[in-house]
Amino acid sequence: MNIKPLLEAGLAIQLHVAAAAIAITLTAVILTVRRGTPAHKHVGRAWVTMLALICISSFWITGMNGSSYSWIHLLSAWTLLGLTQAVWAVRAGNIRAHKYAMISTMVGALLGAGFFAFMPGRTMSAVLFG
Incomplete structure (x- = not known):
């Protein structure tokens, strides 16, 4: 493992990775707490915030298609729609x-x-596999 590629990456990538790491941790927590409790609601809000941050930061990350957006940015938009739908549904x-x-x-x-x-060719591949 080599963290240098991440440290040399742009701010958007660093923010994206940090939010993803937090979201993964929160996913483990949210799956273990009882649904509907204050803990579930607090962790859920933090999880939604991290996923939104991941999606929004992705729009400043290009490179798969030169300097333009790629198909993976569609997943970011779709995720933002899914988060919105989930929040509206629970409310x-x-x-x-x-x-x-x-x-x-x-x-x-x-x-x-x-x-x-x-x-x-991706930053996280370089971090994990050198």
Whole structure:
């Protein structure tokens, strides 16, 4: 493991990675706390904030397609929509829709995008595999 590529990366990438690390940690926490409790709500708000930060920071990260956006930015926009839907659902008392939106967002954003973060040529690939 070599952290140098991350330290040499731009601020947007550093912010993106820090928010992702926090989101992954919060995911483990949110999956262990009882649903509907104050702890679940507080951790959930922090998790939504971190995912929004991940998505927003991604719009300052280009490079897969030269200096333009790539298909992965569609996932960022989709994730922001999913987060919005989940928050609206829980505020409306529709727990089933909230649960579905959150699980879909968790799988798509963290697992799906996380997989692509470690592809050859990406910063996290250089950090982990040298």
